Amino acid sequence: MNYSDNRPIYKQITDYFCNQILQHKWSPEDRIPSVREIAVKMEVNPNTAIRAFHDLQDKDILYNQRGVGYFVAEHAHEKVKQMKREEFINEKLPGFFRDMKQLGFSCKELEELYDKSKK
Amino acid sequence: MNYSDNRPIYKQITDYFCNQILQHKWSPEDRIPSVREIAVKMEVNPNTAIRAFHDLQDKDILYNQRGVGYFVAEHAHEKVKQMKREEFINEKLPGFFRDMKQLGFSCKELEELYDKSKK
Amino acid sequence: MNYSDNRPIYKQITDYFCNQILQHKWSPEDRIPSVREIAVKMEVNPNTAIRAFHDLQDKDILYNQRGVGYFVAEHAHEKVKQMKREEFINEKLPGFFRDMKQLGFSCKELEELYDKSKK
Amino acid sequence: MNYSDNRPIYKQITDYFCNQILQHKWSPEDRIPSVREIAVKMEVNPNTAIRAFHDLQDKDILYNQRGVGYFVAEHAHEKVKQMKREEFINEKLPGFFRDMKQLGFSCKELEELYDKSKK
DNA sequence: GTGGTCTAGACCACC
DNA sequence: GTGGTCTAGACCACA
Numbered sequence A, B, C, D: 001m002n003y004s005d006n007r008p009i010y011k012q013i014t015d016y017f018c019n020q021i022l023q024h025k026w027s028p029e030d031r032i033p034s035v036r037e038i039a040v041k042m043e044v045n046p047n048t049a050i051r052a053f054h055d056l057q058d059k060d061i062l063y064n065q066r067g068v069g070y071f072v073a074e075h076a077h078e079k080v081k082q083m084k085r086e087e088f089i090n091e092k093l094p095g096f097f098r099d100m101k102q103l104g105f106s107c108k109e110l111e112e113l114y115d116k117s118k119k
Numbered sequence E: 001g002t003g004g005t006c007t008a009g010a011c012c013a014c015c
Numbered sequence F: 001g002t003g004g005t006c007t008a009g010a011c012c013a014c015a
Helices: A009-022 A035-041 A046-058 A076-103 A107-118 B009-022 B035-042 B046-058 B076-103 B107-118 C009-022 C035-041 C046-058 C076-103 C107-118 D009-022 D035-041 D046-058 D076-103 D107-118
Strands: A062-065 A069-072 B062-065 B069-072 C062-065 C069-072 D062-065 D069-072
Touching: A009 A046, A009 A076, A035 A046, A046 A062, A076 B009, A076 B076, A076 B107, A107 B076, A107 B107, B009 B035, B009 B046, B009 B076, B035 B046, B046 B062, C009 C046, C009 C076, C009 D076, C035 C046, C046 C062, C076 D076, C076 D107, C107 D076, C107 D107, D009 D046, D009 D076, D035 D046, D046 D062
Parallel strands: none
Antiparallel strands: A062 A069, B062 B069, C062 C069, D062 D069
């Protein structure tokens, strides 16, 4: 687990889960690793891991079967994608555009940097 | 002051200061408003305002004359500009481009949103 | 077996048993299906099924003949009925009525929903 | 805090909050007691209290101001009411109707008990 | 002072 | 074995 990352750990875990789903590594109805497995693998307290599970359960991206484990919900892929896009547009873009204006960055410059970053 | 902004309040104030400098509204050796004036104007706790002054003092963008007030340091404009650009390119762009790719955002879409945000 | 039901699995099984008795499908001295049969039929872990048998044995609704199987006890029907009515009136109704008042549910509305649920 | 209640403690706290709002004791924009105050008052660990705050924040019934405290959100009353009605209809009524059928309770009997409970 | 996050460890219900 | 809840106590950022 990356402690120097500014994001809280539980958020890093939910992002990891979302990525697995976005990349189709985890599909609907798949049983995902248990709380304890994740906690051990990520070297994190189980309570911290649980928080990530709960977060995604609240958003209907995971569901739970008593005594069995957590599973990927139906349409999880679409939900994750939409959620991430909204997050991006609402939470990241405004600050990003503000910075661009402040620093006199044009869209054109940005595009050039973007093309470079692809290579 | 914008409490729904995700950035901490003191950061919003330093950004405001930097903006004033970037836009040449405040020039080297200018005396800037006092902590109290800023606190009142921005409807903010004076402790929070103080933190913003200290931050920029640490970065040699402001300097302090005891009993007199805060002043814009020499070369403040260049320092701010360089600092902000570095921050932007090194800390924000990589994550930003990663998100764009992952979510299938094109530069074109981005540009449209940017034009909208201007209005 | 209904995993999305909020009640624990073993409780769903005891309820099923009680229902069979209430509806006179199972009568005193009848031998009821074995633990294994129930487990297979309900697609449930045998340990979970065993727990249901034990629960009703504790309440003298079932009895066990070693090596033979489980049987419906005498007066099981009366016991079940009384037990369930008491449970319902004492444990469920008070909270239920409190909720109705708090949310402004009338008996009429309730009746409509009840009629719908029958279909 | 009622430990003999079957519901988890954090749920009892969210229900307390919802009741305050339903009864107009807390109105939009009101600052509600701090996490620590609630924890002390309810004789509960602050972490447990925090969980209740987060639950209602996720549902846009409370909102947070950094370093200041929690506030009742706009339209909290309507949201709480709707949420509680949905909970009632989706989670409580099905089991309730199932019990009624199983025990041969009619709507009329229920109504009589309801009228009695009012007195 | 406010809330946010994390850990370690306990105990419980359920499968 | 699974997850769910709770406690006690630490440390941090922010106002």
